[in-house]
Amino acid sequence: MARRLGLAIAALILMAAAPSWDWRSPAGLRPSRVPSGNPMSAAKVELGRRLFYDADLSVDGTMACATCHEQHRAFADGNAAHAGVHGDPGRRNVPGLANVAWLRPLTWGDPRIGSLEAQAAIPVTGTAPVEMGMAGQDAEIARRLSTDSCYPAMFAKAFPGDGTIDFEHVAKALAAFERTLVSFDTAYDANGRGGRTAMPSEAVAGSAVFDRHCRSCHSGPLLTDQKFHRIRSTPGPDAGLGEITRRTEDVGRFRTPSLRNVELTGPYFHDGSAKTIADAVRLHPRTSDLRDAQVMQIVAFLNSLTDRHFTMDARFSLPEFTCGK
Numbered sequence: 001m002a003r004r005l006g007l008a009i010a011a012l013i014l015m016a017a018a019p020s021w022d023w024r025s026p027a028g029l030r031p032s033r034v035p036s037g038n039p040m041s042a043a044k045v046e047l048g049r050r051l052f053y054d055a056d057l058s059v060d061g062t063m064a065c066a067t068c069h070e071q072h073r074a075f076a077d078g079n080a081a082h083a084g085v086h087g088d089p090g091r092r093n094v095p096g097l098a099n100v101a102w103l104r105p106l107t108w109g110d111p112r113i114g115s116l117e118a119q120a121a122i123p124v125t126g127t128a129p130v131e132m133g134m135a136g137q138d139a140e141i142a143r144r145l146s147t148d149s150c151y152p153a154m155f156a157k158a159f160p161g162d163g164t165i166d167f168e169h170v171a172k173a174l175a176a177f178e179r180t181l182v183s184f185d186t187a188y189d190a191n192g193r194g195g196r197t198a199m200p201s202e203a204v205a206g207s208a209v210f211d212r213h214c215r216s217c218h219s220g221p222l223l224t225d226q227k228f229h230r231i232r233s234t235p236g237p238d239a240g241l242g243e244i245t246r247r248t249e250d251v252g253r254f255r256t257p258s259l260r261n262v263e264l265t266g267p268y269f270h271d272g273s274a275k276t277i278a279d280a281v282r283l284h285p286r287t288s289d290l291r292d293a294q295v296m297q298i299v300a301f302l303n304s305l306t307d308r309h310f311t312m313d314a315r316f317s318l319p320e321f322t323c324g325k
């Protein structure tokens, strides 16, 4: 009896340690990784959301994550690149953040960045380029957030038992919020669920062309194989994967971007050099045999990957209640 009770309690503790989280994603799709040290919770997500919109994470208080990652553009920003707080020109195009929980590795060309927790330090403390300009300023971040009227209670709720206000917790909360940026509510997905009329006929035609010419790399529910490819015959100044691996065959290789919400995330490519989706398509190799009409069909198909519920979802916007719920 005592043993059975012990087992029951152990099971309860396990359940408490790994609370189930509703990912609101298509059946069978699980995020690539949620670190065991950073389980999801509503309080943590709410904290991460407030931090995502907080310019106090930048040295002069002018730049938040949301400055470059704007919800109405599926968390991209509409520029080829975005300068940092000191005017350092951005090196790369700002990617959208839809479904980042499923992406690994992160960023355009760095296979070492395996978690959102690790990624968060790059914009805040990175120096090449300087984005938010807080390198070596961990104590200042803790000081600023501690003197705020909301954060102490929010950190305590998000990290029960150790509500320390430090950058490790900031990164964990940001990562938890980013994992909620789930976007699968599109005409394309409705079609997949059997709603055959959800996509216009032009897009249905484009889907077939896309399957033949593009699916090998833009594969799966996210429309990316998450692998590195070179698609431009003449590499630009950015070596991409080659910069990290130092191998000549990797020069100019970048991670295949997800095409979800691609209508909203232009301009395109790692350097923002393609203004329109059609330009981006045409800059791929072996597309010269595609007729213009087929490219337009592909564009119609890609537009069916736009999720307006995602860009309007109040859970992802600048928090209304400054201290969380």
Ligand code: HEC
Pocket (backbone or CB within 6 Å): 052, 057, 063, 064, 065, 066, 067, 068, 069, 082, 083, 084, 090, 091, 092, 093, 094, 095, 096, 097, 100, 103, 105, 106, 107, 108, 109, 116, 119, 120, 123, 124, 131, 132, 174, 178
């Ligand atoms: C100055 C503009 C800017 C700011 C501010 C900024 N980012 Fe980014 N973000 C970028 C750029 C540019 C990239 C692509 C970098 C690369 O590939 O080298 C990126 C990439 C990312 C990625 C990887 C996405 C993917 O598809 O792999 C995540 C996640 C991310 N940012 C989250 C954040 C968070 C969280 C913050 C705030 C702490 C933030 N960003 C602040 C410009 C910005």
Ligand code: HEC
Pocket (backbone or CB within 6 Å): 210, 213, 214, 215, 216, 217, 218, 228, 229, 230, 231, 232, 254, 255, 256, 257, 258, 259, 262, 265, 267, 268, 269, 270, 271, 277, 280, 281, 284, 287, 298
């Ligand atoms: C060999 C793999 C591969 C194939 C095949 C491929 N792509 Fe890509 N695609 C990529 C990579 C890699 C990038 C990013 C390149 C860069 O930034 O330099 C990309 C970028 C894009 C972009 C820009 C997205 C953004 O957010 O910047 C679009 C749009 C796109 N591809 C559509 C297509 C279409 C349509 C086809 C079929 C005609 C296609 N791709 C075939 C690998 C591929």
